[in-house]
Amino acid sequence: GENGNGGGGGVSLEMPEIRYTRLFINGAFVDAVSGKTLETRDPRTGDVIASIAEGDKEDVDLAVKAAREAFDHGKWPRMPGSERGRIMMKYADLVEQHAEELTLLESLDAGKPRMATRAVDLGTSVRSLRYFAGAADKIHGETLKMSRQFQGHTLREPIGVAGLIIPWNFPAIMFFSKVAPALAAGCTMVVKPAEQTPLSALYFAHLAKQAGVPDGVINVITGFGPTAGAAIASHMDVDMVSFTGSTSVGRLVMEASARSNLKPVSLELGGKSPLIVFDDADVDMAVGLAISANFFNKGEACVAASRVYLQEGIYDGFVKKLAQRMESWVVGDPFDPRVNQGPQVDKVQCERVLSYIDHGKREGATVLTGGKPCGQSGYYIEPTVFTDVKDDMIIAKEEIFGPVMCLMKFR
Ligand code: NAD
DSSP states (O other), X not given: OTTSSOOOOOOOTTOOOOOOOSEEETTEEEOOTTOOEEEEEOTTTOOEEEEEEOBOHHHHHHHHXXXXXXXXXXXXXXXXXXXXXXXXXXXXXXXXXXXXXXXXXXXXXXXXXXXXXXXXXXXHHHHHHHHHHHHXXXXXXXXXXXXXXXXXXXXXXXXXXXXXXXXXXXXXXXXXXXXXXXXXXXXXXXXXXXXXXXXXXXXXXXXXXXXXXXXTSEEEOOBOIIIIIHHHHTOTTOOEEEEEXXXXXXXXXXXXXHHTTOOOEEEEOOOOOEEEEOTTSOHHHXXXXXXXXXXXXXXXXXXXXXXXXXXXXXXXXXXXXXXXXXXXXXBSOTTSTTOSBOOOSSHHHHHHHHHHHHHHHXXXXXXXXXXXEESSSSXXXXXXXXXXXXXXXXXXXXXXXXXXXXXXXXX
């Protein structure tokens, strides 16, 4: 790898072909206006997987224009919901038919164990498309009796052009959890995948066209947050923004809306969720839950239970069992079926997580397992369990977004 430590990429069978690397605007793949590209990297090695078009404000303008036209004059918002639903069902079938290839793409781009990617990431994507396809012709308003003489009624209408900004931890699931409801409602959209993981979104754009989603309805702009993302958030002709990502960027998105056209903003941000285990809990089950809630997707999960509170009577037994169970936890190449945990998504995230681990050590928490990077190359981190964590430590307060579990004792 380019990090120079000579490690190999591991299992390199069946690598997917990278077919789509350009922006998707108005039904066609095009280069960025600037001609610039960004590199998406293999987190197993740090090597470049592909150069992807780097969209910026000018490209967002073109995409919004296409989406506006498709909304104001196109068929999609005007066709019966049942017809949109039919096309979305076809779209779901196509994603399912290409699920093996998409699984490889997603595993490679995000460092996710392949088996879990197929079941969870692609499985959930297909299910949400079908769920929302079924909802497309069931969008009801309400009738309200307001007084003896007056009735009110509400209609639910598509809002217009939706700006959809997605993170890198579940690129496929996040794509469809935003795109599918917007499609069902009859909206048109500009999607910005995360710069770390742009590959599956471009493939999904291609499949949408094959399924019969009209040109201009789904546009995908790959690019960076402060440029392409910010251009969507502050665009005067984007009617709403749905954003999933960090709390700090969520604030920027809301601010950009306030300073532009006051578009409604929906935000799904970070977390630091507690898992509370009482003395009468089944230790085996509690340990199993703590492991999956902290180490699933290498801890890159907004719902990670990254604060584990143990009542004092169960503490020692829990710690012992956890240390045992972690002995059989395998970190390694996500294409190896025995592997539980792949590499962190990129160098920045890897270094961020390692710096939190250093904070934990410096603040006096005890390392039960892990505590350092691992592997010959790439962005691997040992699953790390800290005991003796106190509520006021940084590791107990801030979202780490990596394979780090914090155990705290309570009476
Ligand atoms: P991030 O906020 O850095 O990036 C998310 C997206 O926003 C990316 O597409 C990025 O390019 C874009 N972006 C960055 N700066 C922007 C700007 N100024 N304007 C507009 N867009 C911008 O977050 P991340 O590091 O990709 O994801 C990690 C965070 O996401 C964690 O905090 C995690 O908890 C959260 N998350 C939450 C959920 C949820 O459902 N609540 C799901 C997944 C991730």
